[in-house]
Amino acid sequence: MFTKAECRLRFKTMRDGLSKDQYVRFNRSLLDEAKKIPLVGVNCIHLFLPIVEQKEPNTFLIIEYLTATYPAIKIVVPRSDVQSNLLTHHVFGHHQELVRNKWGILEPHEATEPVEEHMIDLIFLPLLAFDQQGNRVGYGKGYYDRFLNACKPDVQKIGLSLFGPVDQIADVEPHDVPLDKCITPEKTWVF
Numbered sequence: 001m002f003t004k005a006e007c008r009l010r011f012k013t014m015r016d017g018l019s020k021d022q023y024v025r026f027n028r029s030l031l032d033e034a035k036k037i038p039l040v041g042v043n044c045i046h047l048f049l050p051i052v053e054q055k056e057p058n059t060f061l062i063i064e065y066l067t068a069t070y071p072a073i074k075i076v077v078p079r080s081d082v083q084s085n086l087l088t089h090h091v092f093g094h095h096q097e098l099v100r101n102k103w104g105i106l107e108p109h110e111a112t113e114p115v116e117e118h119m120i121d122l123i124f125l126p127l128l129a130f131d132q133q134g135n136r137v138g139y140g141k142g143y144y145d146r147f148l149n150a151c152k153p154d155v156q157k158i159g160l161s162l163f164g165p166v167d168q169i170a171d172v173e174p175h176d177v178p179l180d181k182c183i184t185p186e187k188t189w190v191f
Contacts, residue, residue: 001170005130007137014163026127026162027058029185034062036188037158037181039122043115044074044115046089048121049098049106056126057160063092076115079107080143087147089115105121117147122156130159131169134178134191148177165189 002010013051018026036131039045049055063075078087080101090112097109125134125144135157138144148157159182 001029001173002129002166004137004140004169007166007169008140010088011129011137011163012054018055018162021085023055023162026185027061030057030160030162030183031065032062033183033185033188034124034160035065037122037183039070039073042073042156044076044120044122046076046078046115046120046122047092048126049077050126051104051106052079052105055162057154057162059124060158062124074115076120077108078143078147080105085141085143085146087143089117089120091115113117118152120151120155122158123148125157126183127159127161128181129163129169130161130165130179130189132165132167132189133169134180134182134189135169135172135176136179136182138170142175145175149175156184
């Protein structure tokens, strides 16, 4: 059993220890697993944009795949509103200019077409760690928990992780929203 703080430290260290080749290989395997997710009835997918320097899962690979294979699916990415501590959601275009926010996260330079939470069918979630019950450990700011609580009840919540789960996260709180699935390079975990 691990606390969220222990998970953050452990998995940041594991990410930092990945070689460039391992990182590339893990992301290719992650994409292969993501391709297995059924997308029947999915019209709008929300993805985070990665901080590649911190070896976050490279969602640009998934965006490229979805854009080429499912051009009718709307791809949405977040922008952080630091005053409200909420995410806003915007249609993403391939040639859109991206800038780094105060945390180094890439965001669309200018807000494009806004998308309301109830329009989103599937969310690929960032995380540092997850457990075998589907609980996730994020970066501790609560942006995604607030976002998930505003979504429709049947939105698919799929984590992306370069590593497998811990047995259990000890300090899960009532406001923490669990995952439906988590994709790793080896397999997709279903909860």
